[in-house]
Amino acid sequence: MKPVTIVGGGLAGLTLGLQLRQKGVPVLLHDAGTYPRHRVCGEYLSGRALSIIESLGLRPGLDRLGAVESSDVLLSMGSSLLSRRTLPQPALCLSRYEFDRFLVQELAKAGGKIQTAHRIPAQPAEGTVLATGRQPSATEHGWRWFGLKAHARNVNLEAGLEMHLSSRGYIGLCRIENNQVNVCGLFRSRSPVRDLVTSWKDWLGGDPESLLHKRICHAEWDESSFSSIAALSLSPQRASVHAGLRIGDALTMIPPVTGNGMSMAIEGGELAASPLVEWSKNKLDWDSAVKKVATHLDTAFAPRLRHARWLQHAMFDPVAQSVVWNLSRIFPDFPSLLFRLTR
DSSP states (O other): OOOEEEEOOSHHHHHHHHHHHHTTOOEEEEOSSOSSOOOSOOOEEOTTHHHHHHHTTOHHHHHHTTOEEEEEEEEEETTEEOOOEEEEEEEEEOOHHHHHHHHHHHHHHTTOEEEOSOOOOOOOOTTEEEOOOOOOOSOBTTBEEEEEEEEEESOOOSSSEEEEEOSSEEEEEEEETTTEEEEEEEEEESSOOOOHHHHHHHHHTOSTTSHHHHHHTTOEEEEEEEEEEESOOOSOOOGGGSSSEEOGGGTOOOOGGGSOHHHHHHHHHHHHHHHHHHHHTTSSOHHHHHHHHHHHHHHHHHHHHHHHHHHHHHHHOHHHHHHHHHHHHHOTTHHHHHHHHTO
8 A cells, every 4th residue: 555644743644644544554644843742722622523533442542641521611701701501512621732642652553653853845745645734824804813822720610611702812711631721812913922921821811800810810820831823824725725635724724712623633634534545545546535635625614614704703803792792691502503503
């Protein structure tokens, strides 16, 4: 069988590698960094990816690592609070530090070859899958998007997931392993923010008098877990318009408010696996495999990306934010509907 080269060792690349190895396809994965490392991530795995995790036989290992099941959500805006809602489907919460390390170990055990601290050009080529992470964009419509994340203890949550809207962005909190809480936020600014190394706690801490601020004010931060990312692009992309075979954030990034980014990365790996196996067995030429994967990805992701784009706009536009908030108050099932539409 012909080998597949995967450039990028995030969730998309690692889970694709595992699926290919289970089919006997030789896999070489390159990652520019090393494992384990902290990443800006909601660390909230929900949606269809959970069944993929089960099919790969990974769920028992994640449970042993202390993954926390999350079945409800709480929404706040400033000091206003919506009552806790049960989600249509439970999620699984685990730090990327542990999750990625576990996946690397599993891929190595399955016979995949892994090269870390090794950067190669992310160029489309036959037999190469690009899973290198986001496509950077300095600004979108004049805004600079950036994400911040850190772990903390001594943060008491009233739900498995809490979403807090602030004047500068939104922050998600979820319980993860070892009695920690992942605090992860998306923010925007018209001008560069140059002091994040010293001011990140202020950004993640919310506005004074807000419910988020009350949650965070006594937090015991694990400063080694802090990470940041900038030049984010949240404009949806279609696989069919890109050269080569792309999965995960190398293709498109769904707004973090949906809590579906980790799932889309893993789903993308699954959708790419079967055509790649056919190519590896010489049953499909490369161009046909790329087109087949692109069709699968666009069909699976286009509807949720469309709904997520609207939801993302609502999080930052005062009028739309008010509409969403009031609909959620009047119709208790409205947040659950949004949850389903972005999965």
